[in-house]
Amino acid sequence: MVNSNYLIQAIYDCEQALNNPEEKLEKLQQACHDLGNILQGMGRFNEAVQWHSLASDSEPNKGEIYSYLGQLHIGQQNWKKAIASLKNGLQYQPKSAKVYSFLAQVYGHLGEKETEIEYWYEAANLSPNLINAHGYHRLGRFLQAHGQLDKAITCYQRAQERSNGSLLEVECHLGEIWLQKGKLDQSIAIYQKILEQDPTYAKAHHKLGTIYLKQKRYEDAIIAFRQAIKLQSDFASAYRDLVRTFIQLKRFDEAIATCHAIINLVQEYPWVYTHLSNALRQKGQLVEAAASLQKACALKGWQECQTNDYSFARDNFSYRIATWESCFQPLINRPQTHILLLGDEQDMSVCWLLDKILTHPSAKLTYIQESNSEQLDTNLAKTKAAEKVTQLTGNIHKLANSLEADTFDVVILQDKCKLTTRAQKNASLAWTLAKGDGLIIFNDYDHNNRRSQDKNPRLGIEQFLSSVQDQWSTMPKALYANQFIIQKKKTIKAHIPHPYL
Numbered sequence: 001m002v003n004s005n006y007l008i009q010a011i012y013d014c015e016q017a018l019n020n021p022e023e024k025l026e027k028l029q030q031a032c033h034d035l036g037n038i039l040q041g042m043g044r045f046n047e048a049v050q051w052h053s054l055a056s057d058s059e060p061n062k063g064e065i066y067s068y069l070g071q072l073h074i075g076q077q078n079w080k081k082a083i084a085s086l087k088n089g090l091q092y093q094p095k096s097a098k099v100y101s102f103l104a105q106v107y108g109h110l111g112e113k114e115t116e117i118e119y120w121y122e123a124a125n126l127s128p129n130l131i132n133a134h135g136y137h138r139l140g141r142f143l144q145a146h147g148q149l150d151k152a153i154t155c156y157q158r159a160q161e162r163s164n165g166s167l168l169e170v171e172c173h174l175g176e177i178w179l180q181k182g183k184l185d186q187s188i189a190i191y192q193k194i195l196e197q198d199p200t201y202a203k204a205h206h207k208l209g210t211i212y213l214k215q216k217r218y219e220d221a222i223i224a225f226r227q228a229i230k231l232q233s234d235f236a237s238a239y240r241d242l243v244r245t246f247i248q249l250k251r252f253d254e255a256i257a258t259c260h261a262i263i264n265l266v267q268e269y270p271w272v273y274t275h276l277s278n279a280l281r282q283k284g285q286l287v288e289a290a291a292s293l294q295k296a297c298a299l300k301g302w303q304e305c306q307t308n309d310y311s312f313a314r315d316n317f318s319y320r321i322a323t324w325e326s327c328f329q330p331l332i333n334r335p336q337t338h339i340l341l342l343g344d345e346q347d348m349s350v351c352w353l354l355d356k357i358l359t360h361p362s363a364k365l366t367y368i369q370e371s372n373s374e375q376l377d378t379n380l381a382k383t384k385a386a387e388k389v390t391q392l393t394g395n396i397h398k399l400a401n402s403l404e405a406d407t408f409d410v411v412i413l414q415d416k417c418k419l420t421t422r423a424q425k426n427a428s429l430a431w432t433l434a435k436g437d438g439l440i441i442f443n444d445y446d447h448n449n450r451r452s453q454d455k456n457p458r459l460g461i462e463q464f465l466s467s468v469q470d471q472w473s474t475m476p477k478a479l480y481a482n483q484f485i486i487q488k489k490k491t492i493k494a495h496i497p498h499p500y501l
Contacts, residue, residue, distance in 0.1 A: 007042070010035045011072055015085075018065060029055050032065065035072075047071075063092030067099050074106060082106050097127035117142050121151060124158070133162035137170050149177050168194050172203055184211055202232035209238070213245060221245055234266050243275045247282075255279040270299040274315050281314070293318075301325070304355040308382040310348075313375065317348035320483065327439060327475050327485055328357045331409060337363045338407060340433060342396055342426075343414025343443070344369045347376045354385045366408075368392045368399045397429065405432050412441045423460030431468065437490040439475065445484035458484075 014031035036051035054060045066089030073082035089099045100123035107116040140155030159170045175190035194204040209224030228238035239262045246255035259276040273296035280289035290311045297305035300321050331337050380386040392399045411430040430440045444457045475485035
């Protein structure tokens, strides 16, 4: 058996002949011939034939050589060299679906999913038959999840062509995309077409319900949600949207009854207790509403909300718990951690931070709000950590302006004002107050008033962040948290003047 070291040396010789323009053509042909002989000796006859064929060419195709070298590197799991060879091959063969597909496989092995999908998409464009219906379906799902809707549509359409329209799930995803694009009539048409093929397809009924809800066709939405539940008794999303519809219509008794049905028949989802709390509060059943909200928080991992018997007027925080837990992990029980919270009605945030993050005796929280909250004082007493909190009441920006720069490990902005200019000033203020390596959490990042650019917090935040480019990095952002979280780089010192001076 030929030693693999000979193969490594032969690959190296071939690469040297390729990369050195002064080498004679005969040298490259000999390198290809040697590789063919070694692969033949290793019993890899198909590959040997490829290399012998290249060696016999009067002028070997460099694109093919790079492609075959890339495949050899893949076999040895030398991913870096495989990528280099294959990308070199693309310079000579820019329309080679085979090379794109090999690059996709390499990046798949490296776990770089986005790059893998990018190369698969290019390969499929060059050779549409390279991927089967299910492959196009998976490709479309990934592209859709990453906002590349037009590319996703192309993949779904190809999946349909190859399945003769039998993949109803693909049709459903197409309906979702048209919904994302605001093309409600096109989306409705797709879901109706699905139901003509299969009236028992519960997901299509649910999707139709969500569109009717957007169109304020409430009774049609309720019928669609109920039909989805009838067909699939554990359809959690259909239950959730049915409850939301009842609450929106102020049909609180029906909302409460549906929540109890979900709890008894399906599962104790956190969102069920949140909606139940909202409905009970509207009915004036405040004790029961508080207990339901405590249960919702406990199911999300905040058991202290229930054991400490906190009472909150509404839930404006629990949907952010997962995001904050992830971002604040290094700060849990860390000495001298100091968090700044700016904004009114953030009682839940304060209590959660004390229970879950600021657990070290030396940890502190500064909370600035426009007016004092008796509810917060009551809940703080139950945390048994009230001494860690400094409450400042009055003009939030003037008070924040008096604080020392580069002080806080986390600055959390919860300003209700949606003005673009205000968001920009808030971002500058938070940047000044945060330590190097500190986190800054911007609220209402996804709020967008299409009628007025003057009320676009995201625009104001991005205008400031563009002035400190390369001085921060993004943190994970939850889909429904409506926040943008950045980390200020450690080497950067605050040099931005207070915006409210």
